[in-house]
């Protein structure tokens with residue numbers, strides 16, 4: 696028995712619990728979406744073809760930071776994207792990738808601002824997500840998607856993948872899930888508002904929020 700082994704078991708339980716909650720709330724349909732946690736130089740990630748609603752904590756995959764399988768089940772074909780994000784963000788310990796309906800819908804809109812795919816409509820979006828850039832479309836599992844994500848992740852912890860969904864890295868798995876949910880809710884608001892003129896937070900309001908976050 697070693698501390699590392701205990702760590703994998705604990706995060707596997709966390710991943711399965713969060714997956715069930717995400718699936719029960721309809722935040723990623725069918726067998727889409729994947730979750731991971733980093734422990735040292737290893738990544739515990741959901742397996743290929745799995746529904747987040749019925750994950751077995753004993754049947755997750757372990758990969759290295761290059762995305763190569765180490766042990767356990769066969770990793771999700773999107774696991775390489777998780778490894779790329781962890782390489783770009785050394786302090787990240789949890790990643791949530793969802794195909795949540797409204798975020799995917801926004802990711803399909805023509806003429807999206809690629810630097811900021813969703814406006815900062817609310818304080819929570821500004822605090823949990825910040826600026827949300829759009830990653831160009833690549834097929835899921837395409838190594839080019841990992842390259843694009845790794846490059847963008849050096850500046851951003853949350854991204855919208857064109858015609859695909861959201862991906863968020865954070866200090867822990869639950870914080871990543873909070874941000875992914877915030878993206879989904881803000882995408883829903885954006886679609887509800889349609890063509891109505893909107894009033895996103897001003898740069899002064901965003902600056903004040905950033906200061907409060909630093910003090911917290």
Ligand SMILES: [Zn+2]
Pocket residue numbers: 727728773792793794835859860
């Ligand atoms: Zn995906």
